[in-house]
Amino acid sequence: MAIPIPRDPxxxxxxxxxxxxxxxxxxxxxxxGVNMLFPHGERFFVRSVHHYFxxxxxxVLREQARAFFKQEGHHARAHDDLNNVIRSHGFxxxxxxxxxxxxxxxxxxxxxAKLNLAGTAASEHFTAILADGAFxxxxxxxxxxxxxxxxxxxxxxxxxHKAVAFDVLRQVDPSYAVRVAGLAYATIMLGxxxxxxxxxxxxxxxxxxRGTLRELGKMRREDPIIRRVFLRGxxxxxxRDFHPRDNDNEHLAREWFAAHGMAFTEAA
Numbered sequence: 001m002a003i004p005i006p007r008d009p010x011x012x013x014x015x016x017x018x019x020x021x022x023x024x025x026x027x028x029x030x031x032x033g034v035n036m037l038f039p040h041g042e043r044f045f046v047r048s049v050h051h052y053f054x055x056x057x058x059x060v061l062r063e064q065a066r067a068f069f070k071q072e073g074h075h076a077r078a079h080d081d082l083n084n085v086i087r088s089h090g091f092x093x094x095x096x097x098x099x100x101x102x103x104x105x106x107x108x109x110x111x112x113a114k115l116n117l118a119g120t121a122a123s124e125h126f127t128a129i130l131a132d133g134a135f136x137x138x139x140x141x142x143x144x145x146x147x148x149x150x151x152x153x154x155x156x157x158x159x160x161h162k163a164v165a166f167d168v169l170r171q172v173d174p175s176y177a178v179r180v181a182g183l184a185y186a187t188i189m190l191g192x193x194x195x196x197x198x199x200x201x202x203x204x205x206x207x208x209x210r211g212t213l214r215e216l217g218k219m220r221r222e223d224p225i226i227r228r229v230f231l232r233g234x235x236x237x238x239x240r241d242f243h244p245r246d247n248d249n250e251h252l253a254r255e256w257f258a259a260h261g262m263a264f265t266e267a268a
Contacts, residue, residue, distance in 0.1 A: 118182020
């Protein structure tokens with residue numbers, strides 16, 4: 001891959017409504033659940049790759065990593081802004097976020113650096129699949145315009161840099177065992193914290209289980225997210241010869257960037 005392009009569109013989220021995902025309370029809670037994790041998660045990705053930056057011998061990969069750091073930094077700040085919007089809607093999220101960050105950092109500090117990198121590589125695979133589905137399945141079209149702008153930009157850049165952490169891991173340790181251990185790590189962390197965050201938000205929506213299932217029933221055909229992200233992602237990643245570029249989805253990012261007057265880095 002060529003060098004990703006860091007962009008900082010400075011999106012104003014002040015007009016985003018409480019139920020910005022197709023006006024659906026449960027759908028918004030699920031989407032907010034993962035979005036709430038991004039600021040700390042993106043910074044974890046940066047730390048994990050940066051730990052090995054001085055050991056990277058390929059000059060192109062070093063430049064890709066630098067661009068990756070900048071893109072993820074911009075994403076983290078944008079999602080900090082979104083968390084402020086979620087707070088403005090009356091959701092109490094600080095207790096959860098404090099616990100999440102404390103637990104995640106405790107785990108990070110006790111994991112081998114190589115496993116943190118492997119977890120980042122796997123997480124980047126999951127986020128690229130999320131991005132792919134957001135574009136290809138028309139999910140973004142159902143969002144409030146400002147959230148559509150935020151998540152489209154984020155999704156396009158996730159596709160653009162989807163292979164960087166994986167390629168760093170291949171240089172640091174190309175073993176299949178480390179890659180699969182990172183997949184298990186990422187699946188447990190992302191799945192567990194996403195579920196917990198969504199539960200915190202749904203409780204405050206006071207829908208009850210019946211109301212939640214009724215709301216989700218309206219969306220089931222639109223985005224079977226567990227099957228699409230986790231089951232498909234795990235199945236792909238377990239192939240011994242897998243590489244993120246096996247998923248031919250760069251055209252989705254390229255088309256979005258072109259429509260918004262931005263360049264896309266073509267493969268070298």
